[in-house]
Amino acid sequence: MLDVKSRWTPYWQAAPLAFVFFVFFVLPLAITFMVSFWTYTGYSITPAFVADNYVTAFDKCFASLPDLCTTFRTYLSTLKFCLMVWLITLVLGFTIAYYLVFEIKSPTTRIVLALLTTIPFWTSNVIRMISWIPLLGRNGLINQALMNAGITSQPVDWLLYSSFSVTLSLVHINTVFMIVPILNSMSRIDKSLIEAAYDNGAGAWQTIWNVIIPLSKTGIAIGSIFVITVVMGDFISIGLMGGQQIASAGKVIETQITALQFPIAAANAIVLLAVVLMIVWTLLRFVDIRKEL
Amino acid sequence: MKKTDNVGISRRTLLKGSAITAGFIGTTVVTGFPAVHADEPITLRYLSTATNQSPAIAAKAKEVLGINIEYVTVTTDDVTKRILTQPDSFDLVDSEYFQLKNLIPSGSLVGIDAKKIKLVDKLVPALTQGKVNGKSIGDQGTAPHKVFYLEKQRGKTFASEPTDWITLIPTTYNADTLGIRPDLIKRPIDSWAELLNPEFKGKAAILNIPSIGIMDAAMVNEAMGLVKYGDKGNMTKEEIDKTIATLIEAKKAGQFRAFWSDFNESVNLMASGETVIQSMWSPAVTAVRLKGIPCTFQPLKEGYRAWAAGFGLPKTLKGKKLDAAYEFINWFLSGWAGAYLNRQGYYAAVLETAKENMQPYEWAFWMEGKPAEKDIMGPDGGLLEKAGTIRDGGSYDTRMGAVACWNSIMDENAYMVQKWNEFIAA
Numbered sequence: 011m012l013d014v015k016s017r018w019t020p021y022w023q024a025a026p027l028a029f030v031f032f033v034f035f036v037l038p039l040a041i042t043f044m045v046s047f048w049t050y051t052g053y054s055i056t057p058a059f060v061a062d063n064y065v066t067a068f069d070k071c072f073a074s075l076p077d078l079c080t081t082f083r084t085y086l087s088t089l090k091f092c093l094m095v096w097l098i099t100l101v102l103g104f105t106i107a108y109y110l111v112f113e114i115k116s117p118t119t120r121i122v123l124a125l126l127t128t129i130p131f132w133t134s135n136v137i138r139m140i141s142w143i144p145l146l147g148r149n150g151l152i153n154q155a156l157m158n159a160g161i162t163s164q165p166v167d168w169l170l171y172s173s174f175s176v177t178l179s180l181v182h183i184n185t186v187f188m189i190v191p192i193l194n195s196m197s198r199i200d201k202s203l204i205e206a207a208y209d210n211g212a213g214a215w216q217t218i219w220n221v222i223i224p225l226s227k228t229g230i231a232i233g234s235i236f237v238i239t240v241v242m243g244d245f246i247s248i249g250l251m252g253g254q255q256i257a258s259a260g261k262v263i264e265t266q267i268t269a270l271q272f273p274i275a276a277a278n279a280i281v282l283l284a285v286v287l288m289i290v291w292t293l294l295r296f297v298d299i300r301k302e303l
Numbered sequence: 304m305k306k307t308d309n310v311g312i313s314r315r316t317l318l319k320g321s322a323i324t325a326g327f328i329g330t331t332v333v334t335g336f337p338a339v340h341a342d343e344p345i346t347l348r349y350l351s352t353a354t355n356q357s358p359a360i361a362a363k364a365k366e367v368l369g370i371n372i373e374y375v376t377v378t379t380d381d382v383t384k385r386i387l388t389q390p391d392s393f394d395l396v397d398s399e400y401f402q403l404k405n406l407i408p409s410g411s412l413v414g415i416d417a418k419k420i421k422l423v424d425k426l427v428p429a430l431t432q433g434k435v436n437g438k439s440i441g442d443q444g445t446a447p448h449k450v451f452y453l454e455k456q457r458g459k460t461f462a463s464e465p466t467d468w469i470t471l472i473p474t475t476y477n478a479d480t481l482g483i484r485p486d487l488i489k490r491p492i493d494s495w496a497e498l499l500n501p502e503f504k505g506k507a508a509i510l511n512i513p514s515i516g517i518m519d520a521a522m523v524n525e526a527m528g529l530v531k532y533g534d535k536g537n538m539t540k541e542e543i544d545k546t547i548a549t550l551i552e553a554k555k556a557g558q559f560r561a562f563w564s565d566f567n568e569s570v571n572l573m574a575s576g577e578t579v580i581q582s583m584w585s586p587a588v589t590a591v592r593l594k595g596i597p598c599t600f601q602p603l604k605e606g607y608r609a610w611a612a613g614f615g616l617p618k619t620l621k622g623k624k625l626d627a628a629y630e631f632i633n634w635f636l637s638g639w640a641g642a643y644l645n646r647q648g649y650y651a652a653v654l655e656t657a658k659e660n661m662q663p664y665e666w667a668f669w670m671e672g673k674p675a676e677k678d679i680m681g682p683d684g685g686l687l688e689k690a691g692t693i694r695d696g697g698s699y700d701t702r703m704g705a706v707a708c709w710n711s712i713m714d715e716n717a718y719m720v721q722k723w724n725e726f727i728a729a
Contacts, residue, residue, distance in 0.1 A: 052716055053387055053405040066721065080725040087728070140571060147575050167505055170577070171561045250568075253561025254511045255554065257728030265727075268380040269513060269720040270387070270405065 039283075046276035055272055063277035084257040085285065091173075091248065091258075092241045092289075095180045099237050100230065102181070103188025107229075108222070110189075111196040112204075124193065127186045135183075139250040142179060146170040171253030179251045180241055187240065188233035195229030196222065231297040235290055242286050259285075345627040346371040350386075351397030352379050354566070354586065355474060355612055359682065360640050368634055370627050379512065386411045391619045395628050397474050399612045401445035401514070401710040407459055407470060412615040414453040414468025419629050422636045423469075425653045430473050430611055431465075435704040444518065444536020444711030447473070447611045457618070471613030472632050473652035475644050478607030478702045481519075482573060482583030486597045495519075495605050496526040498580055499553045508572055508581035509550075511562035513723040515710055518608050519582045520546050522707065526605045536711035540718055547722045551729040562727070573598055585648045588695070593685060602696040606707030613652070645669050647682055650699065672698030 049058045071079035078086065106127065114120045130138065145151050146169040153165040168174055199222065207217045223230075245260030254261075259282045266275035344365075349356070353376050361372035375393055377385060383402045385392060390411040398406065406412055417423045428434045433448040442449065450470055452462040461470070483492050488503075498507055498519075510516045521535040521542075530545045532538065538546065553559065560578050563569045570590045572578045583600065591598035614632050616625070634640070641651025642660035646669065651657035658666050664676040672694055679688040688694075696702040713719055 050717075051408075052712060053409040069721070080728045084724075084728045140567075143571060143575055143577070147577055149576050249564075253508075253559070254564060254727065255559060255562060257724070261727065262724050265513065265720060265724055268384075269716065270380075270384065271717060271720065274717075 042276045042279055045273050046280050048273040048276075050271055050273045052270060063274040064281075066274055067277050067281060080257075081262075081281075084259055084262055087257055088242060088248075088259045091176060091180060092238055094177050095184060095241050096234060096237050098177070098181045099185045099188040100234065102185050103192050103233055104226070104230070106185070106189050107192040107196050107226075108218075110193055111199075124189075127189050130182055130186065135246060136250075138183075139179065139247065142175065142251065143170065146175055146178075171251070171255065173252075173256065175251040176248050176256060179247050180244065183247065184237045184240055187236035188230075191232040191236070192226055192229035195226040199225045227297045228299055231293055231299055234293055238289055238293075239286055242282065242289075344369050344371055345623055346373050347394045347624065347627055347631060348373050348375055348392070349395050349397065350375040350377065350382060350393035351612070352377065352382060354584075355397045357643065357682070360635075360643060363639055364631060364634060367639075368627075368630055370631055372631070386615075386617070390617045393617060394620055394624050395631065396615045396617065397612050398471060398615055399610055399710060400447040400450055400471060401610070401712055403450045403461075403470055404445060404712045406615070407450070407453070407461065410457065410459060411618060412470070413618045414456040414458065414466075414470065415472055415614070415616055415632070416456070416629075417467045417469050419633075420469070420472060420636070421633050422653050422656065425636075425655055426473060427650075427652060427654060429703050429706075430476060430652070435706075436700050438704065440704055441606060441609075441707040442709070443532075443534050443707065444709035446536075446709045447471075447476075447613075471615045472636070473611055473613040474635065475649040475651070476609065476611035477585055477649050478609045478696070478706050479582075479584060480603055480607050480696070481601050482569075482581055482588050482591075483599050483601045484573060484576065484579040484597065485599050487576065487579045492580070492601050493604050494526050495522040495603050498523050498582075499527065499549070499558055501556070501558070503558070503580050505557050505560055506577075506579045507558050508561050508563055508569070508578040509559065510569070510582040511564040511727070513720050514712060514716070515608075516562075516582065517543070517546065517713075517719055517723065518708060518710060520550055522603075522605055522608060524549050526603075535708045537713050538715060538719070540715055543713075543715060543719050543722050547726050550726050554726065554729055589648060589681070589687065593681065593687065600695040602702070602705070606705045607696075607702065608708055608710065609703070609706040610710040643682065648694075650703070654699075668694060670699045672696075672701060 045055065046063055047059050047061070049056050049060060049062065068081055069079065071081055110120050110123055114123065133141075143150065147153070148165045148167065148170070150169070152169060153162075156162045156166060157164075203221055203225070204217060207221045212220065243260050245258050245264050248256055248258040249261055259278070263275045263278045263282070266272075266278065347370055349361075349372050351374070356374045356376060361374065364370055364372050375385075379399065382396065382398050383405060386396060386398065386402075386406055387409050396412070429440065430447040431451055433439055433442045433446050450461050452464070452466045453468040453470055454460050454462045454466065456468050458468065462468075481492070481495065481498060497503070498509070509519055517538075518535060521530070521532060521538070524530040524546050525532060525535070527549070529549055530542060532542055561568075561572055563572060563581070566584065566587055569581065569583055569587045572581065573583070573587070573591050574594055574596050585600055588598050588600040614628075614635070616628060620628060636653045636656065638653070638656030638660040641653055641657030642665075644651050645657050645661060646665060648669070654670070658670075661669075665679070667673040668675040668679055668688070674693050675688055675690050677690050678686055679690075679692075681687040696705075
């Protein structure tokens with residue numbers, strides 16, 4: 011009796027979370043997958059099992075190579091932002107986490123500074139986006155400063171509604187996702203290991219490269235997963251900061267949903283999911299998160 | 304999206320229904336009067352976009368009718384989505400006519416009984432017949448008169464002749480055009496073709512709602528003489544290809560500063576000077592002007608792209624709520640609300656009653672295109688126009704008479720959306 015009870019206890023303990031996951035994650039995903047094979051009109055969707063939606067998603071993609079079709083171009087552009095944002099947030103996140111863990115001695119200061127990194131989240135996404143306009147816009151602060159300083163005579167246009175502004179805002183929002191997990195990993199590094207490295211004659215860079223980075227790998231991997239999944243699915247930042255002129259995989263899905271074309275939107279969502287899962291899988295090849303947690 | 308609620312009465316509606324019946328019987332037994340207003344005030348959940356909602360109208364309806372109006376605010380596309388997927392989540396909807404092609408075949412809305420609408424004969428001919436001042440206006444696209452009547456109350460096809468079953472009772476409508484910054488352009492603008500004029504490179508914008516944006520794009524293409532359309536509101540695949548090709552070319556040449564999909568974005572773009580010419584909606588022009596920045600809703604020689612919205616009833620509505628909905632619709636047409644809308648630059652569905660509720664100088668400014676005798680105030684009481692100004696585009700007859708096409712859903716809508724995504728990705 012006691013045996014049976016203890017054997018089942020962990021399952022019961024895990025059951026509530028499993029239930030939540032099932033209802034809010036597995037089920038919707040399964041339905042999305044199912045609907046992606048359905049057919050549709052402007053006002054109805056009909057159960058079916060056709061691959062039409064996937065064919066439309068990759069319309070002329072292979073026939074027109076080497077020219078890139080819309081879908082490939084969209085993914086390429088999304089991946090480009092993903093890579094840039096990932097690199098920048100990684101460098102920033104690592105540096106900030108390093109500073110907080112190894113340079114700040116007082117734990118109170120460290121906590122206060124760590125909380126400060128969440129400031130971008132104190133306002134709503136939309137307000138945050140709109141407030142870039144007076145800063146980066148044609149008549150914005152930066153342009154006025156540049157012109158007053160005599161650096162340019164005409165306002166600089168590429169500051170806003172460009173790849174630059176999209177990258178800037180994505181970095182602004184996502185750096186904190188990198189900071190927190192890396193901070194977490196770094197603060198668990200035994201300080202004596204670093205002392206040992208110095209004692210053995212390693213320089214500062216050698217210590218970082220050979221001791222701190224390998225020991226922060228889990229944090230880096232988790233942060234990367236956060237940043238990559240958020241950027242791959244983003245359509246609000248890319249839309250607003252790109253002046254809606256830059257395509258993203260998420261925006262394509264959004265347009266189709268608003269046009270009530272749920273099945274093809276579902277098909278695109280599945281494609282996006284597959285791409286993201288492949289990236290995450292590749293990342294996990296380098297770091298075994300479970301082993302190092 | 305799929306019709307699932309045909310099976311029967313859901314538990315919730317049943318409960319609601321019996322509660323209402325119980326309440327009703329209760330009142331009857333106790334007081335002996337089957338009075339509608341005797342018991343709890345009725346609340347109508349009014350689904351529409353923010354554009355069509357105003358606390359002032361709700362407050363007035365409460366005062367006059369004793370009906371609570373509870374606004375459910377969503378975006379244009381979400382109005383349609385709600386009607387199709389959650390037809391019992393509202394009691395009254397204010398939807399655009401062009402969405403009807405998707406709404407009516409789904410059976411989510413039922414025809415409104417014309418006999419119960421007191422002013423049904425006074426509804427403007429611009430919407431019921433496609434005529435202004437006796438002359439036919441442009442009817443490309445989903446012109447309201449094409450989708451005004453149903454064959455029968457629960458019909459899924461439109462009637463070509465007037466019947467007793469109306470799809471939507473009009474609330475507001477307007478003629479849209481390009482908005483410009485006259486202070487920055489400094490020369491007259493008179494054609495849709497100017498949107499793609501290289502002179503405004505990097506300073507133009509188009510709206511990123513495919514079903515409306517494509518119409519603006521078509522006006523531009525036609526004005527430039529690049530495409531001849533059979534029906535701009537129902538393009539062939541080839542016409543869609545050509546229209547999008549022009550847009551892609553312009554985009555690659557850097558013509559557009561941005562695309563907007565939200566009212567506030569369009570205001571910001573124009574007010575900040577990021578754009579000087581763009582697709583725009585009339586309240587957005589007003590919003591820019593209220594900031595003290597010059598902005599003109601520029602009439603163009605090729606005409607306007609028009610839209611119209613109206614009240615629809617969900618098929619689930621019944622009993623006292625249904626009566627209240629009819630009562631509210633009748634009140635809406637009776638003048639106060641119409642005058643309120645006219646003063647915002649929209650047009651009311653029944654002009655006679657709206658006129659009775661406006662000052663003569665207001666009517667002269669908004670509807671007759673005459674110079675304002677006195678300062679014109681906005682709905683919030685702020686100064687909108689100084690005495691002496693003339694409304695952009697002039698009188699009702701001039702503006703509505705120059706309508707070239709209407710917002711629409713095309714037969715090739717799926718293809719169009721696909722091509723539009725291509726344009727955004729280009």
